Amino acid sequence: MSADGTEIGWHRSGSGDPALLLHGTSDDSTGWASTGPHLAERLSLLSVDRRGRGRSGAGEPYDPERETEDLAAVVRTLDEPPHVIAHSYGALIALAAAAGGLELRSLVLYEPPIAMNDHVDVTVVADECERALAAGDREQVLRTFFRAIGEEPVVDMLKAAPAVFARFLSNAHTVPRELRTETWVSSVDASQVAAPTQLILGSRSPDLFAEGVASLAAAIPHSAVATLEGQAHIAHVIAPDVFSDVVLEFIASVD
Numbered sequence: 001m002s003a004d005g006t007e008i009g010w011h012r013s014g015s016g017d018p019a020l021l022l023h024g025t026s027d028d029s030t031g032w033a034s035t036g037p038h039l040a041e042r043l044s045l046l047s048v049d050r051r052g053r054g055r056s057g058a059g060e061p062y063d064p065e066r067e068t069e070d071l072a073a074v075v076r077t078l079d080e081p082p083h084v085i086a087h088s089y090g091a092l093i094a095l096a097a098a099a100g101g102l103e104l105r106s107l108v109l110y111e112p113p114i115a116m117n118d119h120v121d122v123t124v125v126a127d128e129c130e131r132a133l134a135a136g137d138r139e140q141v142l143r144t145f146f147r148a149i150g151e152e153p154v155v156d157m158l159k160a161a162p163a164v165f166a167r168f169l170s171n172a173h174t175v176p177r178e179l180r181t182e183t184w185v186s187s188v189d190a191s192q193v194a195a196p197t198q199l200i201l202g203s204r205s206p207d208l209f210a211e212g213v214a215s216l217a218a219a220i221p222h223s224a225v226a227t228l229e230g231q232a233h234i235a236h237v238i239a240p241d242v243f244s245d246v247v248l249e250f251i252a253s254v255d
Contacts, residue, residue, distance in 0.1 A: 009055020014040025024088025038244035150206030190219035
């Protein structure tokens with residue numbers, strides 16, 4: 001349970017050192033289904049449902065600061081500081097928690113959208129998403145969001161896997177609220193992150209992710225960048241072996 005009383009759920013798999021998995025916008029803990037088995041060979045995984053989906057309560061009104069408390073609450077259930085592996089908006093949450101002093105063994109940040117506001121009018125996009133939600137068109141929410149970040153083909157890729165697409169549709173309501181809080185990340189001082197940090201970038205990802213990773217690499221004291229050749233923003237889903245190899249090599253270097 002988090003500090004505000006919201007229930008935060010997760011599921012466990014694997015064995016080894018503890019590692020928390022934090023998913024991105026419009027996803028949930030099952031978004032790690034492809035990568036999980038690779039990581040679980042060497043890690044004890046806690047795949048967390050961020051608030052508002054899956055096993056976790058909504059905790060309205062939404063405030064990203066509460067999500068850093070959620071992460072801290074899960075960490076407190078463990079006997080030792082964990083590794084945290086986080087994607088997209090989940091990586092923003094992990095970054096903020098680490099910068100705020102949460103003790104972690106290491107941090108893996110896959111394309112946190114820290115430079116989003118330099119490329120996207122998030123208020124306009126959030127308004128468009130809310131209109132689509134009001135009209136009951138959750139697919140349009142996803143198309144609007146992924147188009148804004150330069151990844152619209154992702155929607156058709158998701159549609160090719162009906163169960164996965166259904167999951168994203170069910171979580172579409174989280175898109176506008178997270179867009180509206182993108183400016184919050186400007187208050188995070190990345191130089192305060194003490195944990196060894198692996199930043200991950202897809203070679204085919206839009207500039208906003210490349211710029212964000214570069215800025216964090218310059219700010220976080222103990223950090224390095226790994227580029228996934230031929231990949232973009234969802235390599236953990238479509239190329240889980242490639243993504244997992246980078247993560248496990250980094251974690252082995254930390255250990």
